Amino acid sequence: MNPSFPISRRTFAGAAAFGAAAFACPALHAQGKLEKTKIALAVGGKAAFYYLPLTITEQLGYFKAEGLEVEISDFAGGARALQAVVGGSADVVSGAYEHTINLQSKNQMFQAFVLQGRAPQIAFGVSTKNMPNYKSVADLRGKKIGVSAPGSSTNMMANLVLSRAGLKASDVSFIGVGTAAGALAALRSGQIDAMSNTDPVMTMLEQKGEVKIISDTRTLKGTVDVFGGPMPAACLYAPMDFIQKNPNTCQALANAIVHGLKWLQTAGPGDIIKTVPENYLLGDRGLYLASFNKVRDAIALDGLIPDEGAKTALKALASFDPSIKADKIDLSKTYTNEFARRAKDKFKA
Numbered sequence: 001m002n003p004s005f006p007i008s009r010r011t012f013a014g015a016a017a018f019g020a021a022a023f024a025c026p027a028l029h030a031q032g033k034l035e036k037t038k039i040a041l042a043v044g045g046k047a048a049f050y051y052l053p054l055t056i057t058e059q060l061g062y063f064k065a066e067g068l069e070v071e072i073s074d075f076a077g078g079a080r081a082l083q084a085v086v087g088g089s090a091d092v093v094s095g096a097y098e099h100t101i102n103l104q105s106k107n108q109m110f111q112a113f114v115l116q117g118r119a120p121q122i123a124f125g126v127s128t129k130n131m132p133n134y135k136s137v138a139d140l141r142g143k144k145i146g147v148s149a150p151g152s153s154t155n156m157m158a159n160l161v162l163s164r165a166g167l168k169a170s171d172v173s174f175i176g177v178g179t180a181a182g183a184l185a186a187l188r189s190g191q192i193d194a195m196s197n198t199d200p201v202m203t204m205l206e207q208k209g210e211v212k213i214i215s216d217t218r219t220l221k222g223t224v225d226v227f228g229g230p231m232p233a234a235c236l237y238a239p240m241d242f243i244q245k246n247p248n249t250c251q252a253l254a255n256a257i258v259h260g261l262k263w264l265q266t267a268g269p270g271d272i273i274k275t276v277p278e279n280y281l282l283g284d285r286g287l288y289l290a291s292f293n294k295v296r297d298a299i300a301l302d303g304l305i306p307d308e309g310a311k312t313a314l315k316a317l318a319s320f321d322p323s324i325k326a327d328k329i330d331l332s333k334t335y336t337n338e339f340a341r342r343a344k345d346k347f348k349a
Helices: 009-023 026-030 049-059 078-086 098-105 153-164 181-188 201-207 220-227 240-245 247-266 269-275 285-298 307-320 338-347
Strands: 038-044 069-075 092-096 110-115 122-127 144-147 173-176 194-198 211-216 234-239
Touching (some): 038 078, 049 069, 049 234, 049 247, 049 269, 049 285, 078 092, 078 098, 092 098, 092 153, 098 110, 098 153, 098 307, 110 240, 110 338, 122 153, 122 201, 144 153, 144 181, 153 194, 153 211, 153 220, 153 307, 181 194, 181 201, 194 201, 201 211, 211 220, 234 240, 234 247, 240 247, 247 338, 269 285
Parallel strands (some): 038 069, 038 092, 144 173
Antiparallel strands (some): 092 234
């Protein structure tokens, strides 16, 4: 860096945060040597608020403060990110908790170990341009519905809404549109008739009158209305054998995320704007901030996955997916709070 170049406030804030975090490093040795310091992490739609804790943790240097070098690969949706781990090109997924239930039903044992979101933050909206006379969910029969990626949690939410109205997934066409500019373009150009997606995309469309929201889990109250209870959302999860072989590394990952959650508890909208990459704002700072205010209470506080939430997720999946038999799923194997609990104690989250 040119010494005469003035240090920006953002660079300074980041450096200060990193410096403070780095001071916490001696505690790292107390938890044992990291089995693996380089981690390949897959995420589906990193610019979405759904994954804001991951972005904050990365941008503020909290992974580095825990001795980790985390390489994040961004995919179009959670189902694609999961494929990267199943295929061996990534170690850990930042994705929806319910994938661990889905996987267990196929005899693949994955476990969530730190929570980022305590509500799915997904809204389902109908295009006011393509469907101006929309009356009920039954009107979606034969229509094209945009989701982040087929098989992702946005798809799961759409399936749930359809099934409650007596429609099957096969009664509509699902189209993967991602979670950013591509999703906006797909709806605005009329390629899709409705969309199940996350913020900031859905708030941007809603505020411009381009979608009519018919189901909403961007708040804790909305989540209870849709799912009947708390519904854990974004988390870090990994194959069970990876967690068993790398407990200190998983602890370091959980510490970093909980450190990010702690920062988010007191961060103002201005702090968020300064910390996230510019392209996440999708060209509209005001609407991005409006979206943040809408989903703020959906962000996890301490990384712990609620037992009730796991039961809600299983009940929701079993209600529309005949391949998931609730009595055959061992929920205790789909998540552990062991790492998040230690991280919560460490950061007083």
